[in-house]
Amino acid sequence: MPTLYVIIASTRPGRVGLPVGQWFYRRAVEHGAFDVEAVDLAEWNLPMMDEPNHPRMRQYEGEHALDWSSKIDAGDAYVLVMPEYNFSYTAPLKNALDYLHQEWQYKPVGLVSYGGLAAGTRAQQAIKPVLLALKMVPLNESVMIPFVSQLRSEDGTEIEPTAQMESMATTLLDELARWALALKPMRETPSV
Ligand SMILES: Cc1cc2nc3c(=O)[nH]c(=O)nc-3n(C[C@H](O)[C@H](O)[C@H](O)COP(=O)(O)O)c2cc1C
Structure with missing residues (x-):
């Protein structure tokens, strides 16, 4: 099965991103098409970009960059669980x-x-050109969660998903599985 990384993009204490990410992680496991792993950027705690070489060269010097490279290299598909900060992404x-x-x-x-x-x-729209610059394939389907704070449990550790969220998650995972399969041969073909 392809490996799916669910990347949690909010790093601040008390973030709602953690329960949202945990909800999506569970949905992805239940979906059954992927080996799923959560990747929490708060745990990775990467320093601000400090590599001397362009990443295209893959000549990393820092231990953290080497570890991050190995981690992401092993993924076949990604889901970014991301809040909107000032009309953009984090x-x-x-x-x-x-x-x-x-x-x-x-x-x-x-x-x-x-x-x-x-x-x-707006965060979704803002990140798409960045993903395209990296030659990733951002999907048309997505999960959009309005008024997320209203879905939080009293202790803040969980969110109560709506039927719409569940349905959007299924559609997203179905599409992701198709694209993961379709793009695999492309990654195995040497570039000309
Ligand atoms: C720095 C900052 C900027 C924000 N800007 C927006 C915004 O542009 N649009 C929006 O809908 N919510 C905005 N919010 C509210 C967030 O959606 C809300 O705080 C959410 O819980 C943030 O996700 P997190 O808890 O996972 O970090 C902002 C919150 C922060 C902390």
């Missing part, structure tokens, strides 16, 4: 993307965004 997510290049290429990526009324849709 700085730790941009940093994590910028560290690498070939490791992301020709792999599908689904977006699970959340926020207030706009449900993180």
Whole structure:
């Protein structure tokens, strides 16, 4: 089965991103098409980009960059669980993307965004050119969660998914599985 990484893009204490990511992780496991792993950017705690060489060269010097490269290289598909900050996506997510290049290429990526009324849709639009620059394949289907704070349990550790969220998650995972399969031969073909 292809490996899917569910990347949690909010790193702040008390983030709703953790329960949202945990919900999506469970949904992805239940879906059954992937080996699923959660990748928490708060745990990775990558420093601000500090590599001397362009990531295209894959000549990493820092232990953290080498570890991050090995981790992402092993993925076949990704889901970014991301809040909207000031009409865009989070700085730790941009940093994590910028560290690498070939490791992301020709792999599908689904977006699970959340926020207030706009449900993180502006963050989704803002990140798409970045994903394309890395030759990733961002999917048209996504999960959009409006007013996410209203879905939180009293202790903040869980979220109560809506029927819409469940349905969007299934569609996203179905598409991701198709694209993961379709893009695999492309990654195995040497570039001309
Ligand atoms: C720095 C910052 C900027 C924010 N900007 C937006 C925004 O542009 N649009 C929005 O819908 N919510 C915005 N919010 C509210 C977030 O959607 C809400 O705080 C959410 O819980 C953030 O996700 P997190 O808890 O996983 O970090 C912002 C929150 C923060 C901390």
